[in-house]
Amino acid sequence: MGRTPAGNSFLKTAHTAHSEGSSAFAKPGEQESKAAELELLGVSKRYPGQREPAIAGLSFTVPAGEVCVLVGPSGSGKTTAMRLINRMISISGGDILLGGRSVLARDARELRREIGYVIQQIGLFPHQTVGENIATVPGLLGWPKQRIAVRLRELLELIGLEQEMAGRYPSQLSGGQRQRVGVARALAADPPLMLMDEPFGAIDPINRTRLQDEFLGLQAKVKKTVVFVTHDIDEAIKMGDRIAILREGGHLAQYDTPREILTHPADGFVAEFVGADRGIKRLSLTTLAEMKLLEPNGTKPGALRAPASTSVRDALSMILTANGEPLAVIDGNDRVQGLLTLTLIERLLAEEAAANGKGSGQ
Amino acid sequence: MTFVAPALVPAGPVIPNYSAHSSQCVVHNHFFCTGWVSHNWGSVLWPALRQHVFLTLIAVAIGFAISLALALAAHRYRVLERPTLLVTTFLYTIPSLALFELLVAPVGANIYAAEIALVSYTLLILFRNILTGLREVPAEVLDAAEGMGMTRRQALWRVELPLALPAIVAGLRIAVVTIIALATIVYTIYDKGLGVPIHTALGEGPFKTELLAAGALTVLLALAADALLVLAQRALTPWTRTRVS
Numbered sequence: 001m002g003r004t005p006a007g008n009s010f011l012k013t014a015h016t017a018h019s020e021g022s023s024a025f026a027k028p029g030e031q032e033s034k035a036a037e038l039e040l041l042g043v044s045k046r047y048p049g050q051r052e053p054a055i056a057g058l059s060f061t062v063p064a065g066e067v068c069v070l071v072g073p074s075g076s077g078k079t080t081a082m083r084l085i086n087r088m089i090s091i092s093g094g095d096i097l098l099g100g101r102s103v104l105a106r107d108a109r110e111l112r113r114e115i116g117y118v119i120q121q122i123g124l125f126p127h128q129t130v131g132e133n134i135a136t137v138p139g140l141l142g143w144p145k146q147r148i149a150v151r152l153r154e155l156l157e158l159i160g161l162e163q164e165m166a167g168r169y170p171s172q173l174s175g176g177q178r179q180r181v182g183v184a185r186a187l188a189a190d191p192p193l194m195l196m197d198e199p200f201g202a203i204d205p206i207n208r209t210r211l212q213d214e215f216l217g218l219q220a221k222v223k224k225t226v227v228f229v230t231h232d233i234d235e236a237i238k239m240g241d242r243i244a245i246l247r248e249g250g251h252l253a254q255y256d257t258p259r260e261i262l263t264h265p266a267d268g269f270v271a272e273f274v275g276a277d278r279g280i281k282r283l284s285l286t287t288l289a290e291m292k293l294l295e296p297n298g299t300k301p302g303a304l305r306a307p308a309s310t311s312v313r314d315a316l317s318m319i320l321t322a323n324g325e326p327l328a329v330i331d332g333n334d335r336v337q338g339l340l341t342l343t344l345i346e347r348l349l350a351e352e353a354a355a356n357g358k359g360s361g362q
Numbered sequence: 363m364t365f366v367a368p369a370l371v372p373a374g375p376v377i378p379n380y381s382a383h384s385s386q387c388v389v390h391n392h393f394f395c396t397g398w399v400s401h402n403w404g405s406v407l408w409p410a411l412r413q414h415v416f417l418t419l420i421a422v423a424i425g426f427a428i429s430l431a432l433a434l435a436a437h438r439y440r441v442l443e444r445p446t447l448l449v450t451t452f453l454y455t456i457p458s459l460a461l462f463e464l465l466v467a468p469v470g471a472n473i474y475a476a477e478i479a480l481v482s483y484t485l486l487i488l489f490r491n492i493l494t495g496l497r498e499v500p501a502e503v504l505d506a507a508e509g510m511g512m513t514r515r516q517a518l519w520r521v522e523l524p525l526a527l528p529a530i531v532a533g534l535r536i537a538v539v540t541i542i543a544l545a546t547i548v549y550t551i552y553d554k555g556l557g558v559p560i561h562t563a564l565g566e567g568p569f570k571t572e573l574l575a576a577g578a579l580t581v582l583l584a585l586a587a588d589a590l591l592v593l594a595q596r597a598l599t600p601w602t603r604t605r606v607s
Contacts, residue, residue, distance in 0.1 A: 088509060112511035123506030127524045127601045137510050169601045185510075195509075 035064040035225045036099030036192035038085070043094035045080055045250070054080050055250035057094065062242065064099075064192075065223040069240035071230055073273070077250030078229045082195050085227060086115045098193055113137050116186030116194035116224070120201040122178050124170040130156075130181050131166035137189040155184040158218065176207045183215065187222065194226045200235070212238060233274055237262070237281055245270055259285055263352070282352070283345070284313035288329045291348065293338025296328070305330050308337060312348065315340055388571065395571040402572075406559055411579050413554040417545045418587070420477055422538055425484030429533075432485070433492035434518075443493065450486040458483070458544055462551045476545075476552040483544055484537040491533025495526025528602060531595040535588050542584040556580045 038061070045055040055077045062068040070078040083089040085096055087108045096103045103111055124133050131152055138148045156163055159180040170178055179199065186194055199215075200208045212235065219226065228239055236243050237258040245253045245261065247269050254266040262282040265271035274281065289308040305328040306315055319327050319342060326339045387395035399407065432450075436442040456464075458479065465475035499522050507517040523530075549557035556576050563572035596603065 086509060088505075109511045109513055112509060114511075117506065117509035119502060119505060119509070121500075121502035123500070123502040123504075123509075125503060125506075125521055125525075126500075127521075127527075127599070140511055140516070169604045171601065172604055 033222045033224065034190050034192040035223055037064045037097075038062040038068075038193055038225055038227065039097040039100075040081075040085075041095045041097065043081070043084060043096055044092050045077070045084060045089060046092045052249055053092070055084065058246075058250060058252055059094075060242075060244055060252065060255045062225055062227065064225050066241040067219060067226040067228055067239055069228045069230060069236040069243045070246060071233060071236040071243055071273075072246035072253075073248065074231065075248050076246035078231075078246050079197055081246065081250065082197055082227055082229050085193075086112045086117065086195060088112075113140055113189065114191050114193075116191040116196075118182050118186045118194065118196040118199045120198040122182040122199075124178055124181060124185070126170050128169075129166060130161070130168050130170070130173070133170070133181060134166075134185045134188050136185060137191075141189055143189075151188060155188060158187070158221070159184045160214075175203055176211060179203060179211055180214070183218070187224070192225060194224045196226060196228045198230055199228070201230070215239070234281065234284075237284060245273060247273075279349070280313055280316070283316055283348075284311045286312045286348065288312065288315055288340060291329075291340060291344060293329055293340055294326070294344065296336045296338055304328060305336070307331075312340075312345060316342075316345055319345075388569075391567060391570055393570055394574055398571045399575050406572075407575060407579060410554075410556045410559050410576065411583065414542070414545055414556045414580070414583060417473075417476065417480065417548060417555050418538065418541045418583075421480035421541050421545070422484055422534065424477065425481045425537060425541075426488055426534065428481070429485055429488035429492055432489050433496060436489075436493055437496045437522075446489060447486075450489050453482040454486040456482075458547060459550060462547065466551050471551045473552055473554070476548045476554075480541050480544060480548070484541060487537045487540065488530075488533045491529050491536075492526065495529025495533075496522055498529065499525045524599075527599050528595065531591055531598075535591045538587045538591065539584045542580060542587060546580055556583075 040058050040060050043055060043058045044053050046053040058081055060068070070081055072078050080089060084091050085098075085103065087103060091104065098111075098115075125136070128136075134152055134155055135148045138151060143151075152166060153163060156166060161177065161180060161184075165173075165177070170181070173181065182199070186196075200211050203211060216239065228236075230236055230239070240258055242255065243258055243261055244255045247253045253273075254261055254270045256264075256266075259282065261270065262274060262278045262285070265274060265278070271278070287308065288306065288310050291312065304318060304322050304325050306318060308329050308331060310329075315327055315329075319325065319340070324342060326341045328336045329338050329340055331337050385395065385397050388398050432442075432446050436446055461479045461482065462475065465478055469475040469478060503521060503525070504517060507521045512520065545555050546557035546560055548555045549561050556579055559572050559576040560580075563569040563576065566572075
């Protein structure tokens, strides 16, 4: 999806550009962060006394700095697969490499301190302040107080919380704030990998959209390797650079970019899982900024307007709601940049179909 | 005349001391004689109160240590919960007077027998409360602790025990008040505590002033100890007072 730079392969060692000790004293904007490639090699999990494995021969690679979404129906083992990575669940077969090193060769506690961990219920420590919560892993790693204080300030700024919130208790925060603190806590020791298990699952739809957008913005800055579990295919399409679709019994049905999965579902299961509306979902991958638009040409401004960051899917919905009226695309200064019509959307689909027809390796 | 008149020698804690400090109030056994209380504070009431505090503190401290160990074990190994509950409930239901007497034969009529009996009455209360507190720590909080790389011991000391504190203090409050009340019958085997003046007063008719004074001290001691524990909990668990509506 072009969110990460090309040539990630050299990032096998866990550092992108992490010069010794510099990150603790760098200003938030300039801070360089770590990310590592994650490789699952024929990983399986079998619980004693159960015939069928929970995870069967799972193999895929997440390039450093990319978001991989594990998605699938309940019973597909997506959370199990995630918890195998930081060895919260023991691996029965195969291997997992983080930054080229087998996780099995590491001390489990040490490994976990190097992997950010965010769960749906967040699990903030209710008896500790926001600051103490965020400082958990640096504290376990034995960072000096001074370094922890600097890092805490940096992280609060990164997640957009006032510095004085550091003294509050989790019970004094809103759901969205708690979620952000959970993410900050996971990021605290600058881990090369983040595991996120339905992190926005317990949040209402409006705030969920906002938190998703915030996280994408954050990820654009910190560029972590992320394994993100959800059961919601729309969230997967929105958040993922790559999506791993799991089916019952922990089998990998397809591992690809959202666009590929929507355009070329590997089989009937995937097609059904992404839904009959996958054509429309594909439109959510394109924003108005990427569209060829009609010249405004002094035509009437129109009641219908949307910023260029809107997805074509949402724009289509707006046009349909307004009975086909063209939509004015505006820039940050509220100036009309161009008009979007149904015809232009049809043309986009036709172009994509043509491009897929010849370009795809499927 | 080589010997001093015996009347000039302090009489010691012989109660009530009609001969030395008898007033009209005491002689007629009125409802409450402040004069008697002030005369006997230093020789009778204050020592008894101090002994009572001492008896209670030792019993609760030892009981807490044993209960904490038992609760931690039962928290880790669930199978231990039922047998522990069975034994501590059994101890709790033994009639207290009988238990004191039963202990005299093997241990002797001394402080050890007294403390063994008192400790045995704290176990059920403290064990149950500590274990409940540990069990009530939310699963996701423990999952987060483990996922961030805490060891079992770190999770216990940094997360589980602090979060169990309100339940633990609730247990301590019940235990302390129970033991303060129960320690008034320690006098049956060991001559210490507020039970001694109460017993003496009962043997004298009853002598109302002493009975009331010692009884009131017992109640006030219980209330003060309870208040202290509430204050301690407030200081130790600031997060429980910060709910935002």
